[in-house]
Amino acid sequence: MLPIAVDAMGGDNAPGEIVAGAQLAADEGIPVVLVGQPEAIGETSLEVISASEVIAMDEDPTKSVRTKKDSSLVRAAEAVRDGRASGMISAGNTGAALAAATLRMKRIKGVSRPSIATPLPMFGGGTPNILIDAGANVDCTPDLLALFARMGAVYARARYGVEAPRVGLLSNGEEASKGSPLTKAAYPLLSETEWQQATGANFIGNVEGRDLLGGDVDVIVTDGFTGNVALKSLEGAAKEIVNALLEAFDSSDDARKGAELLLPALMPLYERTDPDTVGGAALVGVKGVCMISHGSSSANAILNAARAAHELAETDLVGQLTAALATP
């Protein structure tokens, strides 16, 4: 198996945590290659593809990819394109990763726009639900939502082994009559049987914001604007609740004693919803595996992203997507 190209320069904790994560992956037998400035990466036994430039977190995505041709992000995408790597990972500028992967790897036939598929933190446990599009495409057509449904279904099976993914359309009510002009126009497209047969998916109709983290759906389809707002709304709520809990846990001697007794019961909950454990988002629709980790990724997050990228390369996500999109 070809190695996973790891953008060593992307992320708040780059290159230290990124290199450490790549080493952890290599230690458990996942082949990796670092991409970045050798002097910044420092001493390592891992293979390094040299790239002299770095795209910063806040740079304009398309412009930076066009001008910084020797950046770690662009070189990582080229490594996949050129058959030097089986996939890539970056914790850097998400928009630039999207642009680099799209421009260098090119799109799969039938994909007008690649999309970001994000696993959601399941507080109740179980396989993460997939939110697609989580932010790549702000302005969408009904056809695009239908494309996201297909790609999301294929991804849920390739990534999490969901055999018959239940696909829901994010709306403001469960009834088919509810929705925005966009979702109302997408609904009949998602109701068609052909794509469901081609992907093994079941379209279950509209779902609501409260279903995002529930067990009744596997793939939630939406435009990138609504997806971004929904994802950040639930992440924000989780953060506010955790902060309020931590404050309560430290509010008195009794509370501190109680929190200590509860700790072993709370740890599994913490672990299964930690972004570093849940893993990164995937850019789907390009001719290559591309995992996008969050900016604050630790070594552990990079390890998990490398595992996911390696698995997706092994199960041939791109081939599966190509086949599913080749049927009408």
Added chain:
Amino acid sequence: MLPIAVDAMGGDNAPGEIVAGAQLAADEGIPVVLVGQPEAIGETSLEVISASEVIAMDEDPTKSVRTKKDSSLVRAAEAVRDGRASGMISAGNTGAALAAATLRMKRIKGVSRPSIATPLPMFGGGTPNILIDAGANVDCTPDLLALFARMGAVYARARYGVEAPRVGLLSNGEEASKGSPLTKAAYPLLSETEWQQATGANFIGNVEGRDLLGGDVDVIVTDGFTGNVALKSLEGAAKEIVNALLEAFDSSDDARKGAELLLPALMPLYERTDPDTVGGAALVGVKGVCMISHGSSSANAILNAARAAHELAETDLVGQLTAALATP
């Protein structure tokens, strides 16, 4: 002060909890009048406006309001219109309450569409942020978002005493360049100084889903589709987290002991985010006070809604909105 008209027949726990809540309000000196079927309401010392029909939770809003002219919802709205009540409350069919209030009370001059302003549960404490529109208007124009911004600012001051409300536009990024076609077109309208001077508001630019429950904004403006998705996303996340916590609290003897010690520290957090405490949403833009409580409202929720409606009538929300919308 005229009484608050309470729709005794609306809600999952009607009429029992509704009547009990109205009685609690009366007990603390808030004048109330029940609206509904006298035989269902039963024995009470409260004044009753008789209404023979009931609009069910799942009935078509506009059609039910048009055909059930003697329903409790329609009669409650008429009581406000006719000067028999200073405001109304319903825990029933939200869409029908919106239709009844709009059709019977009529819109304030300059209001093309009334909107639902919902207080958000602040886990960190403090004054609730206002989300407007939380679901009344799925398909919005930039002008409508500008209207919601005005009404939301006036409402935040009237309801919570926020003197200079910070108004944010819900988007997929903080930069002014981020957004959907709708929010990008609304941004320059919200940036205009005239409406900010007329309402005392400060437009702070784009805000994200993660800001909904934070302390850096008071009023979050969005279309009813996005608002509904965002609200239900955070409510869903909160529910999943609480369920997972309750499970952890009961997972072992140590955990149960710890939870018992923590209980006094957790109760204030529970209370300040309980929907019954946070209170109902308001329909703003009609010529009358109209509070919409959630369907599962308890007596305590109705008491809080009655308090809010009474305060809003006393501070003349309608007059304040009328004045703010009369300036260009």
